[in-house]
Structure formats: C-alpha cells, structure tokens
Amino acid sequence: MNYNNPFFKKIREVNLSTICKKLNLKNTFDDFKIKGINDLESAKKDEISFFNSLKYFDLLKKTKAKYIITNLKYKKIVNKFSLPLPVDNILKSVGIVTTLFYPDSLNDTIDFKVNKSNLKKHKKVFFGQNVLLGNDVVIGKNCSIGHNSIIESNVKIGNNCVIGNNVLIKNSLIGDNVVILDGSVIGKKGFGFFPDKKNNFRYPHIGMVLIGNNVEIGSNNNIDRGSISNTVIGDNTYLDNMVHIAHNVKIGKNCIITAQVGFAGSTIVGNHVSIGGQAGISGHLIVGNNVQIGGGSGVIKNIPNNSKVMGYPAKDIRNFLKDNK
Numbered sequence: 001m002n003y004n005n006p007f008f009k010k011i012r013e014v015n016l017s018t019i020c021k022k023l024n025l026k027n028t029f030d031d032f033k034i035k036g037i038n039d040l041e042s043a044k045k046d047e048i049s050f051f052n053s054l055k056y057f058d059l060l061k062k063t064k065a066k067y068i069i070t071n072l073k074y075k076k077i078v079n080k081f082s083l084p085l086p087v088d089n090i091l092k093s094v095g096i097v098t099t100l101f102y103p104d105s106l107n108d109t110i111d112f113k114v115n116k117s118n119l120k121k122h123k124k125v126f127f128g129q130n131v132l133l134g135n136d137v138v139i140g141k142n143c144s145i146g147h148n149s150i151i152e153s154n155v156k157i158g159n160n161c162v163i164g165n166n167v168l169i170k171n172s173l174i175g176d177n178v179v180i181l182d183g184s185v186i187g188k189k190g191f192g193f194f195p196d197k198k199n200n201f202r203y204p205h206i207g208m209v210l211i212g213n214n215v216e217i218g219s220n221n222n223i224d225r226g227s228i229s230n231t232v233i234g235d236n237t238y239l240d241n242m243v244h245i246a247h248n249v250k251i252g253k254n255c256i257i258t259a260q261v262g263f264a265g266s267t268i269v270g271n272h273v274s275i276g277g278q279a280g281i282s283g284h285l286i287v288g289n290n291v292q293i294g295g296g297s298g299v300i301k302n303i304p305n306n307s308k309v310m311g312y313p314a315k316d317i318r319n320f321l322k323d324n325k
Contacts, residue, residue, distance in 0.1 A: 006136075006154040007171045008102050008206045010036065016067065019048065022100060023069075023093050025085060032066070037097050039229045040065065048097060051078050052090040055284065069093050092194045095203040098228065105204035108189045111152035111170065128165065140176065155187075158213070171225045175213035175235070183220040186211075190224035190247030190265060203227060205247055212236070212253070218243065227265070234271065246283070258295070270305070279314075294320070 013033045020027040036047040040056055043049040043065035050069040051060050060068070060081055068082045071090055078084040087093040099105060111134045118133035119125075126144040134153030139145075143157060146165035151157070155169050158176035163169070167180055171187035180186065192203030207226020212235035217223070221239055224247045225231055231245060234253035244262045245251070251263075252271035261275050264283030273287060276295025281287065286302045293299060294310030294317060303309055308317040311324075 005206065005208055007208065008105055011101050011103065014100050019097055019100065020085070022096050023085065023087050025087070034067070037094070037101055037228065038065070040068075042229065048085075049082075050090055050094045053284070069097065089194065091203070092201055094228070095192075095194070095201065098204045098206060102204060102206050105206050106202055108205075111150075113153055114150055146182065152187075164219070171207075172209040172211065174211045175215065177214045178211055179216040180221075181217060181219040181241075184217055184222070186217070186221075186223045187225045188222070190227060192227055192247060192265070207231065207247065209233075215239075218259070221245070224265075240277070252289070292317075 013035045016032040016034055017027045034048050038047045038049055040049050040059040040063040043063055045064045045066055047065055048067045049063055049065035051074055065082055067085055068078045069085045069090055070078045072086050075084045075086045114132035114134045119127050122139050124141045125139050128147035130148045131145050132150045136154050137151050138156040140159035143161045145163045148165055149163055149167040152170035155172050157174045160176055161178045163180050164182035166183050169186045187209045189205040194201040205225055205227045207230045209223050209225050209231045211233045214236045215233055216238045218239050218241035220241055221243045223245045226248045229248050232250040234251055236253055237251055237255040239257045240259040242260050243257050246263055246265040248266040249263045251269045254271055255273045257275050258277040260278045263281045266283050267281055267285045269287045270289035272289055273291045275293045278295055279293050279297045281299045288303055288305035290306045291303050292308045297310050297314040298312035299314045309315055310317045311320040
C-alpha cells in the first residue's frame with residue numbers, strides 16, 4: 001500500500017544530466033526529467049531505482065523504472081529490462097541521488113516546533129504532564145499520552161491508542177488500538193553510512209514507520225524509519241521490551257517478538273512468526289509464514305514457511321537438538 005510521505009520535502013524533478021554529473025557518468029541518454037527515487041517494486045516510469053543483488057531479480061523484471069543505478073557486474077542483466085547507470089558503489093550513489101530529491105533528508109534534527117499549546121486541539125485525548133506535540137499531529141479518539149512524551153510534526157495516531165511515558169514518535173503513521181510502552185523511540189533515522197578513508201558518508205533515510213492496528217510495542221523499543229521504502233509492523237503483532245527494528249524491515253501480521261531481539265535492515269518477516277529472546281536476524285533476508293525461531297538464535301539465511309529453527313547459525317530444531325544432546 002502506498003502512502004504519501006508528509007515528513008520530507010521533495011524536489012519536484014531533477015534532470016538526468018544533473019544525476020549523471022553527480023555520479024561522474026557521461027549522459028548518453030536524452031535529458032529525461034526524473035521525478036523521484038524509489039525501490040524496484042514501487043518505482044514509476046519517471047522515477048529512478050537501483051539493483052544491487054541478484055536476490056532482487058524478480059523485482060527487476062517487473063519494475064517500471066526506466067533508469068536503474070547498478071554496477072558493471074549487473075549492467076548486462078539490468079539492460080534487458082531498463083537502462084543501466086553503472087557506478088562503482090551502488091548504495092553510495094543511491095544516497096547521493098536521494099539527497100538531490102530530498103535536500104534536507106540528512107538533517108535529522110529535533111522538531112523545535114513541538115509545544116504544549118497544540119494539546120488544546122485534541123479535546124478527546126488524555127495527556128500526562130509535560131507532553132509536547134508538533135504541528136499538524138493527528139490523534140484519534142480515546143487516546144492516552146503519558147508523561148514527558150513527544151510526538152513530532154505530521155505524525156498520525158489512530159483511535160483508542162495508549163502511548164506511555166517518555167516516548168518519542170516521529171516520521172510515523174500509527175493505526176487503531178496500538179499500545180506503545182514507556183521509553184520507546186519510533187521513527188528515528190536508521191544506522192546507515194558508508195565508511196570512507198576521510199569521512200563516513202551518511203545515508204539519507206526518507207521512509208516512514210507504518211504501524212498497523214492492534215499492535216503492542218514494549219518498553220524501550222527502537223524502530224527505525226525506512227531509508228527509501230518504509231519500515232512496517234503488521235496488524236496484531238506484539239513486540240516485547242528492548243526490541244530493535246532497523247530501517248526497511250517489514251514484519252507481518254500476528255507475530256510475537258520477545259525481548260532483546262534485533263533485526264538488521266531490509267529483512268522481511270511473514271505472518272504468524274514467533275521469535276524467542278535475544279535472537280538476531282541478519283539483513284536482506286526473508287523469513288516465511290508460521291516460522292518459529294528459538295531464543296538466542298542467529299538467522300543468517302532465508303527461512304521457508306512452517307519452519308522451526310534454533311542455534312547459530314539457525315537450523316532445523318530437530319537437528320539442533322540432536323547436535324546438542
């Protein structure tokens with residue numbers, strides 16, 4: 001589902017020649033006007049996208065993007081479906097192009113527009129002490145916001161939600177009947193940068209956090225917003241305390257994630273998944289539906305539907321128990 005992003009101002013269009021110049025490429029195409037940057041699945045014909053791994057080949061075949069940032073290794077593959085823009089470092093180049101469309105995307109500053117006077121607009125919401133709201137915040141009926149919590153500009157919260165004490169919410173759209181417990185931080189930028197000899201190159205994060213209905217988020221959770229696509233928590237999913245969810249992670253419906261589980265960026269988790277405490281899930285993986293992952297496990301490869309795994313690296317639980325008698 002597509003959502004309009006109210007959190008980052010976007011330049012309406014950028015000439016392809018400007019993009020090529022920024023990427024040190026010779027523009028051999030028409031000076032096409034590019035209207036945005038997006039992932040392969042969501043990109044439109046007048047948007048630019050990127051291809052950096054064969055695991056996204058099926059998305060490449062279906063993408064509508066006319067121009068694709070890639071490297072020499074994948075240039076011939078991309079050329080079968082779109083026009084490739086070959087660069088040395090794909091993700092760094094994506095970051096450079098993203099800042100062309102979103103010049104303020106690296107300024108993850110404090111929202112100094114938050115204030116107490118905005119509370120007066122929400123007469124059917126119960127506020128604790130020292131709550132601050134940004135401009136154009138939308139909060140549904142019968143919600144409670146705990147002491148010392150901050151909800152920054154343009155955030156939307158549905159009906160019958162409970163936000164605990166000392167919670168920070170930014171760059172997020174939240175459904176109905178959601179509970180977010182004390183000390184959680186939702187929607188901050190992810191940990192994205194490219195190491196360089198002189199200065200690390202910071203990667204802009206222009207995505208959002210989308211939280212479905214009937215979700216519970218435990219105390220001291222950190223949920224990063226997406227880089228280009230969004231971070232998603234599906235309906236009726238419950239997160240225990242001290243869970244970290246990195247940028248672009250998508251967790252399905254009816255999942256149970258227990259304490260101190262960590263997800264690296266861009267991993268997709270299916271529906272009805274249960275994960276035991278202190279498990280670690282590597283990035284860019286697919287965890288299928290109805291999967292059970294034992295506590296303390298390290299998941300470093302895709303897990304098919306209906307699997308039960310445990311250990312490091314995580315493997316079928318019967319093999320794990322056999323090897324650890």
